[in-house]
Amino acid sequence: EIVLTQSPATLSLSPGERATLSCRASQSLSSYLAWYQQKPGQAPRLLIYDASNRATGIPARFSGSGSGTDFTLTISSLEPEDFAVYYCQQRSNWLYTFGQGTKLEIK
Amino acid sequence: QVQLVQSGAEVKKPGASVKVSCKASGYTFTGYDINWLRQATGQGLEWMGWMNPNSGNTGYAQKFQGRVTITRDTSISTAYMELSSLRSEDTAVYYCARGVHTNSWYFDPWGQGTLVTVSS
Numbered sequence: 001e002i003v004l005t006q007s008p009a010t011l012s013l014s015p016g017e018r019a020t021l022s023c024r025a026s027q028s029l030s031s032y033l034a035w036y037q038q039k040p041g042q043a044p045r046l047l048i049y050d051a052s053n054r055a056t057g058i059p060a061r062f063s064g065s066g067s068g069t070d071f072t073l074t075i076s077s078l079e080p081e082d083f084a085v086y087y088c089q090q091r092s093n094w095l096y097t098f099g100q101g102t103k104l105e106i107k
Numbered sequence: 108q109v110q111l112v113q114s115g116a117e118v119k120k121p122g123a124s125v126k127v128s129c130k131a132s133g134y135t136f137t138g139y140d141i142n143w144l145r146q147a148t149g150q151g152l153e154w155m156g157w158m159n160p161n162s163g164n165t166g167y168a169q170k171f172q173g174r175v176t177i178t179r180d181t182s183i184s185t186a187y188m189e190l191s192s193l194r195s196e197d198t199a200v201y202y203c204a205r206g207v208h209t210n211s212w213y214f215d216p217w218g219q220g221t222l223v224t225v226s227s
Contacts, residue, residue, distance in 0.1 A: 032211035043217035044152065044214070046215040051211070089152075090211070091211065091212040098151055098152040098153075098154070
């Protein structure tokens with residue numbers, strides 16, 4: 001089973017700042033990684049697929065990069081609505097796994 | 108628009124079973140896998156299993172093998188997840204999600220979630 005490790009666990013930033021979230025895989029994923037945003041009381045929402053492609057309707061301030069075992073989600077300039085929990089996700093050998101999440105909170 | 112709408116909250120006693128429904132609209136139901144995931148309060152996301160609505164083929168995470176069954180009724184574009192032998196640790200929000208495959212496999216969209224509470 002591939003383990004995804006996200007860091008940091010909590011990131012405290014102010015609106016307008018740049019956020020950089022990391023996801024590291026225990027084995028190479030090529031570019032087969034997705035990112036989700038989850039706000040309290042809501043279902044997760046797809047942000048990024050194939051490591052770097054924004055999902056429909058996702059603002060351009062969200063970007064994904066990386067390949068192999070190291071991936072990054074970047075939010076270029078934080079808006080108030082961006083403070084949430086972010087998860088990375090992969091599938092291999094018919095098994096889906098998620099990282100434990102990064103909580104992005106207002107400083 | 109593509110949408111998944113789940114059934115309402117459930118309260119069950121330990122040892123009982125629960126069946127949650129997920130109605131799809133806005134796309135061809137048989138064209139995409141349906142997955143089930145869950146999230147305990149304050150915890151992360153856990154994938155439980157998938158189903159191909161066209162063939163009825165299923166696959167389950169090892170942790171849930173023997174306890175979870177995913178089925179569908181294509182005439183009403185609805186998938187179901189039944190979890191048996193419930194215990195307190197099964198208390199969680201259960202989500203259905205459409206599986207999409209490009210180069211990677213991912214979930215889009217998700218249902219709104221169904222809270223299942225297991226309590227004596």
